[in-house]
Amino acid sequence: MHKHYDRHPTGAFSMVNDASMNESEQLKVLRDRIDSIDDQIGKLISERAQCAQDVAEVKKSANPEEAAKSFYRPEREAQVLRKAMERNQGPLSNEEMARLFREIMSACLALEQPIKVAFLGPEGTFTQQAALKHFGHSAIAMPFSAIDEVFREVEAGAVNYGVVPVENSTEGVVNHTLDNFMTSNLKICGEVELRIHQxxxxxxxxxxxxxxxxxxxxxxxxxxxxxxxxxxxxxxxxxxxxxxxxxxxxxxxxxxxxxxxxxxxxxxxxxxxxxxxxxxxxNSTRFLIIGTESVPASGDDKTSLVVAMRNEPGALHNLLEPFHRHNIDLTRVESRPARTGAWTYVFFIDFSGHAQDAEVSKVLNEVSSRAADLKLLGSYPKAVL
Ligand SMILES: O=C(O)C(=O)C[C@]1(C(=O)O)C=C[C@@H](O)C=C1
Structure with missing residues (x-):
């Protein structure tokens, strides 16, 4: 314990590790130190928020139409959180450190423009918890009573993003969410994993x-x-x-x-x-963030597809073989009954990589030529928190 504090950059413990001081004197020294650190943190957070406001100005003047839709940048947020974790030297855990930065960014984004997020409600669901975990507490999170409604609100532009559950480690996929993707043009912009405690x-x-x-x-x-x-x-x-x-x-x-x-x-x-x-x-559940825009590469991404195969021998093998040959890591393959006669099998496939990566783009072309139909649901940063 002593050693641990000695190594700490504040040096605060060695300052008070003095037999001549009583408890309240020691606490006073430490709390004065905390006050002075808080003062610096406060100033730095304000400076950071000012930078975010300047970023908003740059976005507005470069592309007013795009900026009006949303200032949110999922790929940049993932990078900021990953850096916070890489930099971390303890004693806080990487997750705790990232969570703090998550909230700072959420507040900075709200300064640029408050983001509206629809989630599968009512208030108090795990999906709301996932929405707050992903966007932070400065987002405006709005409950809707069905997965279809969340899709519709995002499609109609009434909210910027939606959050829906997609699979649970004990209970499997949420079919309703997958089915919505077959008919919707929305893009997957992110994923959230939540440990579910009942x-x-x-x-x-x-x-x-x-x-x-x-x-x-x-x-x-x-x-x-x-x-x-x-x-x-x-x-x-x-x-x-x-x-x-x-x-x-x-x-x-x-x-x-x-x-x-x-x-x-x-x-x-x-x-x-x-x-x-x-x-x-x-026990954990994975949620998807749905939006209207494609997300640029963040450096550690996932891609989701829905593919229809003809009903012929070896169809699944033909579909998956290019991934294996190009050394692309499949993270999930799920089949669903097709809605139309032409689509006999429909497969939902998740894999590591971004659609703009050269190797991924080759695979997508190959799979597309073998499939009856292929829809790219989106490339998005892998869950950080
Ligand atoms: O870098 C940006 O584009 C910003 O708007 C700044 C910032 C941040 O606070 O770091 C805020 C919101 C975006 O979603 C991403 C990052």
Whole structure:
């Protein structure tokens, strides 16, 4: 411990590591030091915010039409966060350091222009948590009650971006999101990964010993199936439209509980009766950011495609072979029933790389010539946080 502080660049601990000082004297020295550091941090943040305002002016005069749509630059944000992590020497973890920079950038962007983000609501869902994780708390996040509505709001230009869930490590893909991509022209502009911790929530009128119904979204009930079997084998499990909706329902119900995230608990004033009740300890969900613009390369990107193959022998092999030959790392292959007779198989494919990379562009041409149809859903920075 002593050594650790000695190495610290503030040198504050060695300043007060003096037997002649009592506790309050030592604290005073350290807190004066913190005040002076905060003073410098405050000045630097203001200076940074001024730079962001100047960036906005440059964007406006270079391309007023583009600038009016959005000042947000996903590739640049990913680079800033990655640099914050690379530079970090501790004692804060890389994630903590990046989270702080995430919020500074969010506030800087809001100075340029507040960004509007639609998410699959209601308030308190994991999708809202994902939206805030990705855009920071200065974004204006607006709840919509269905995935289709989130797509429509972005298409109509009523919001700048949308956030929708796409796959869960325990429960698999969110088909509704994939289906929307088949008909939409929106682009994937980013991804967010969220560790999902489920809690059993009760209200202040719940009789803990008499819980006979448990509300949640069907995916969350499935994620906690073993826990529920062990702890509440006789309670009725009731699937509702979202975890937040489950939390909302508890009001006034003395014999019910809900499974939801901690955000829903806070929002609806509920008590956590049991935490981390998910069966898989690394239960996580991946969300996509959808928008109208393509994103330039950030240096560490992913690309998503939807490809229709003809119904013939070796179709899947023919589709995947060029990726293997060009040494491109596939991160996900998902098949969905096609909506039209012509599209027998539809595959959603994610891989490492950006559509503008030379090697990726070769693969895209080859796959396109073999496929009945190919749609590029977007290239975007890999999740940083
Ligand atoms: O570099 C930019 O284009 C900026 O607008 C500045 C900044 C930042 O605060 O660093 C803010 C918003 C953008 O999304 C990216 C970065």
């Amino acid at each position: 809690n059993l929530l009760i209200s202040d009128v719940t009789h803990v010993k008499n819980i006979s119904r448990i509300y949640s979204h069907s995916q969350s009930l499935a994620q906690c199936r073993k826990w529920l079997d062990a702890h509440y084998p006789n309670a009725e499990r009731i699937a509702v439209s979202s975890n937040a909706e489950a939390a909302k329902r508890l009001k006034g119900e003395w014999n019910a509980a809900a499974i939801a995230g901690s955000m829903a608990a806070e929002l609806y004033g509920l008590k956590v009766l049991a935490e981390k009740i998910e069966d898989e300890p690394d």
